[in-house]
Amino acid sequence: MAFTIKKSWSDALVFGLSVFLIFCLIFESYIELPSLVGWLGNWHPLILHFPIVLLVLAVYVNLVKKKISRHLLTLATLTALITAVTGFFLSLGANNKGDILFWHQWLGSGLALITALWYWLDGQKLGQHILVKILQVLIVVATVFAGHYGGMITHGEDFLALPSGNSLDKIPKDPIIYDHIITRIVDEKCASCHNPNKQKGEYIMTSLKDLIKGGKTGKAIDLEHPDKSELLRRLHLPKEDEEHMPPSEKKQLTSIEIELIEEWIRLDASDTLKLHHLKSDEPLVALVNTFIRPDATITWRKLPEVDNTILENLSSDYLTVKRLANGTDALSLNMYAPPQYSEHMITGLTPIAQNIIELDLSGLPIAEKEMAFIGTCINLEKLEIDRTQVNDSTVTQLKALNKLKILKIFDTAISDTSIAVFKDLQSLEKIFIKDTRITNQGVLELQNTRPSLNITYTIDEELVSYFIKDSVSEVISEKK
Amino acid sequence: MADKKNASENPLKINRRHFFSQLSVGIGSLALGSLLIPDLFKGNSPTLGAKPLGIPHFAPKAKRIIYLFQAGAPSQLETFDYKPTLIKRMGEDLPDSIRNGQRLTGMTSGQEKFPLMPSAAKFKQYGQSGAWISDFFPHMGKIADELCIINSMNTDAINHDPAITFFQTGTQQSGRPSMGSWLSYGLGNENQNLPSFVVLTSRGKGNSQGLYSKLWSSGFLDSKHQGVLMRSGKEPVLYLNDPDGLSRSDKRHLLDHVSSLNKMHHVETGDDEIESRIAQYEMAYRMQMSVPDVMDIKKEPESITKLYGEDVQVAGTFAANALRARRLAENGVRFIQLYHQGWDQHGNLPSEMAGQAKDVDQASAALILDLKQRGMLDDTLVIWGGEFGRTNFCQGKFDPKTFGRDHHPRAFSIWMAGGGIKPGITYGQTDEFGYNVVKNPVHMHDFHATLMHTMGIDHEQLTYKYQGRRFRLTDIAGNVINDILS
Numbered sequence: 032m033a034f035t036i037k038k039s040w041s042d043a044l045v046f047g048l049s050v051f052l053i054f055c056l057i058f059e060s061y062i063e064l065p066s067l068v069g070w071l072g073n074w075h076p077l078i079l080h081f082p083i084v085l086l087v088l089a090v091y092v093n094l095v096k097k098k099i100s101r102h103l104l105t106l107a108t109l110t111a112l113i114t115a116v117t118g119f120f121l122s123l124g125a126n127n128k129g130d131i132l133f134w135h136q137w138l139g140s141g142l143a144l145i146t147a148l149w150y151w152l153d154g155q156k157l158g159q160h161i162l163v164k165i166l167q168v169l170i171v172v173a174t175v176f177a178g179h180y181g182g183m184i185t186h187g188e189d190f191l192a193l194p195s196g197n198s199l200d201k202i203p204k205d206p207i208i209y210d211h212i213i214t215r216i217v218d219e220k221c222a223s224c225h226n227p228n229k230q231k232g233e234y235i236m237t238s239l240k241d242l243i244k245g246g247k248t249g250k251a252i253d254l255e256h257p258d259k260s261e262l263l264r265r266l267h268l269p270k271e272d273e274e275h276m277p278p279s280e281k282k283q284l285t286s287i288e289i290e291l292i293e294e295w296i297r298l299d300a301s302d303t304l305k306l307h308h309l310k311s312d313e314p315l316v317a318l319v320n321t322f323i324r325p326d327a328t329i330t331w332r333k334l335p336e337v338d339n340t341i342l343e344n345l346s347s348d349y350l351t352v353k354r355l356a357n358g359t360d361a362l363s364l365n366m367y368a369p370p371q372y373s374e375h376m377i378t379g380l381t382p383i384a385q386n387i388i389e390l391d392l393s394g395l396p397i398a399e400k401e402m403a404f405i406g407t408c409i410n411l412e413k414l415e416i417d418r419t420q421v422n423d424s425t426v427t428q429l430k431a432l433n434k435l436k437i438l439k440i441f442d443t444a445i446s447d448t449s450i451a452v453f454k455d456l457q458s459l460e461k462i463f464i465k466d467t468r469i470t471n472q473g474v475l476e477l478q479n480t481r482p483s484l485n486i487t488y489t490i491d492e493e494l495v496s497y498f499i500k501d502s503v504s505e506v507i508s509e510k511k
Numbered sequence: 512m513a514d515k516k517n518a519s520e521n522p523l524k525i526n527r528r529h530f531f532s533q534l535s536v537g538i539g540s541l542a543l544g545s546l547l548i549p550d551l552f553k554g555n556s557p558t559l560g561a562k563p564l565g566i567p568h569f570a571p572k573a574k575r576i577i578y579l580f581q582a583g584a585p586s587q588l589e590t591f592d593y594k595p596t597l598i599k600r601m602g603e604d605l606p607d608s609i610r611n612g613q614r615l616t617g618m619t620s621g622q623e624k625f626p627l628m629p630s631a632a633k634f635k636q637y638g639q640s641g642a643w644i645s646d647f648f649p650h651m652g653k654i655a656d657e658l659c660i661i662n663s664m665n666t667d668a669i670n671h672d673p674a675i676t677f678f679q680t681g682t683q684q685s686g687r688p689s690m691g692s693w694l695s696y697g698l699g700n701e702n703q704n705l706p707s708f709v710v711l712t713s714r715g716k717g718n719s720q721g722l723y724s725k726l727w728s729s730g731f732l733d734s735k736h737q738g739v740l741m742r743s744g745k746e747p748v749l750y751l752n753d754p755d756g757l758s759r760s761d762k763r764h765l766l767d768h769v770s771s772l773n774k775m776h777h778v779e780t781g782d783d784e785i786e787s788r789i790a791q792y793e794m795a796y797r798m799q800m801s802v803p804d805v806m807d808i809k810k811e812p813e814s815i816t817k818l819y820g821e822d823v824q825v826a827g828t829f830a831a832n833a834l835r836a837r838r839l840a841e842n843g844v845r846f847i848q849l850y851h852q853g854w855d856q857h858g859n860l861p862s863e864m865a866g867q868a869k870d871v872d873q874a875s876a877a878l879i880l881d882l883k884q885r886g887m888l889d890d891t892l893v894i895w896g897g898e899f900g901r902t903n904f905c906q907g908k909f910d911p912k913t914f915g916r917d918h919h920p921r922a923f924s925i926w927m928a929g930g931g932i933k934p935g936i937t938y939g940q941t942d943e944f945g946y947n948v949v950k951n952p953v954h955m956h957d958f959h960a961t962l963m964h965t966m967g968i969d970h971e972q973l974t975y976k977y978q979g980r981r982f983r984l985t986d987i988a989g990n991v992i993n994d995i996l997s
Contacts, residue, residue: 285993
């Protein structure tokens, strides 16, 4: 009878595969795979989807007290076993099994064997026995966990972790270069393929020892000849090159990140080095500072929402209100000499005051009320009030602007009295004060209290005289 | 009949019947599309042209560009690419291994020999960066630490028209939008009272090639993105001023009536160019106030005008245009393109180039200084360069005093400064003959991609659908040169 032949054939196959799987698991360390068999392992990620679906389906049908088709169970059991065996082959390619792979292997194999047991019990007409129900629940649980661990191996451990809001907060002000900077870059761009569970090229990058040790191609970091480090060579190769890392379809390192790694290796790839150990002219200092400076767009996320219709209503032929980038509520605002200016044009902007990040009011006759308004734009990062009527008393309104980075206030009547205000603007990076009443003395005072502040006061005199003298002498020589 | 014509001319203005008949096909293809392209409906994956216009795709470093275009193609060997080997091997024939099959123009293809000719100018290193700059450009030398010199530019074209068209539009055939138009289309006007793309031209005494308005044309983009040529002299824009006897309020009435007529016509035909026309009338009305003010350099203090050199007082010179460019930039014009003609030195290179250099050297450098002291260099990208390079061998009679150089597409030099570009570096390298790029090549498409990147635009995302396919400035190529970004 055709039915019995088929039955015994599938029974034999299930039995055979189960025994083979158990054999594999017991003698794991003695097994050397021929390459063709190893290639079979590559099919694991494809096949594994079948048992997941078939098992859940079979369990569901059986649990709602329908008698299940023997064919369905046969197919589910066979694919589960084949998946386990191919998975085993694939895992032999990894030379060092990490925790996740360990759990995945035993959960997966266990799952396949429990399924085989169910198959056998079902064959003994015990399909509705309470023991089988317990088995079925176990099967579903094991499917979920084996699948989850498997996913972590291919996609990285953090794949399902919740997005961690502002991770930049974690970097302390005086970071340990390795722990806080290098590890961070490696985790983000390298570790998903080079971790104890998925050692591409036999290279693990998650510990300093392994990071230096390298993989198949040998030492990754050469402390004696930092420039010759394999790691750096690969980073610097053109993206199209086969050996370039990360692979071209993966997220690439930025040039700053590469330079950071390079400089850190040059300074002996230490895991204790802190930012304050470095001299201020060391290139690494500037790199670290740029790296840990919070990305502007992240701070902009906290801004109140503004609707496009509000922006459209506020904009006019003389006032341009725009988002600084697609999808942010950070605004830039520009006013161009309107024929009839009134202070309401500016004070009327109160509804969006907190969203204004860049404000350009150059050349407008702004006075007290407008300056008071500017004082309420607490998120301002760039302010242009050059060629305006701003003076020493109205400039005090700027005191509240503790996020202000760039201030253009040249060609105004401010004097040394205003220096006190500028001194207290903690975020200020650049200030432009040519053609004001501020004296050399004032500039010096400001520079001394704020050494890192970039002050543009005049063009270098030598340069000016070169440009101006030159044009005069040329005219004379031409006349001759 | 009229309906049919309308539909063919304005395919977007379809009626209800069209709409429903196409809806079914549309939904079907959406479903199919999502099967074929799984990312089609994922929110965060980039879909072509999905980004709203008028806003940068990401926060930009540069807000505007001043492009000092040197039309005719200045020689890289007399500007920024220092090649001492040419001095040693002067007069020797260009080795075939270096020329490597490079095609020639009709002007030198008849030459029996290609004798190497060293630079007509001496070179010096300048600034902390030690950039090599020729003695033709001493003022640029003084600001070398602000410049990012690129010695590895290369293009596909070997003659002026295709090469300059390539620079302007990203392709050698005419008809596509100019880069200034693309930026205007992508970012919109910053100042509603001035065009977002302005062109200023000047001409040196050197051998010139033509300039034509197709170079600043908006191609298939809306005509409001077209570059506006501002002339030197009293009337920067022709016919902008009201004729005698017409008051500004009369003009207002006139515009209102013309506009209402135009709107009627728009309702009838649905042609969107009519809306552009209305907008342009309004813009011109406002420009009557803004243009004279912006273009008047008499308002600049002497301390500034003197920086740009004596020429600045002569309307229509490069120096005067450079200063006007700064004023335009300050008033929110996004893309200001200067052309200085006269760089096509097929003969008499040493003397002609010295003259050309004198026209532009001081003013170009002064522009950088001026922008810097006003805090504008951080968000203004300045670019200086021509459409291709020139040969390292002599064209015409082998005489160090009167020699010429022919066109050379494989390598040439430009510089960029400010807005999002690393200052004080020299990028890219040619071989010892200055003929082939050997390190970090920058192709035209890469240049365009980088330029758009500094303005906050992903060059692959800014597209315009025309005649059945999406176009972009970089067409189907281009990589942002990350190494030169600050």
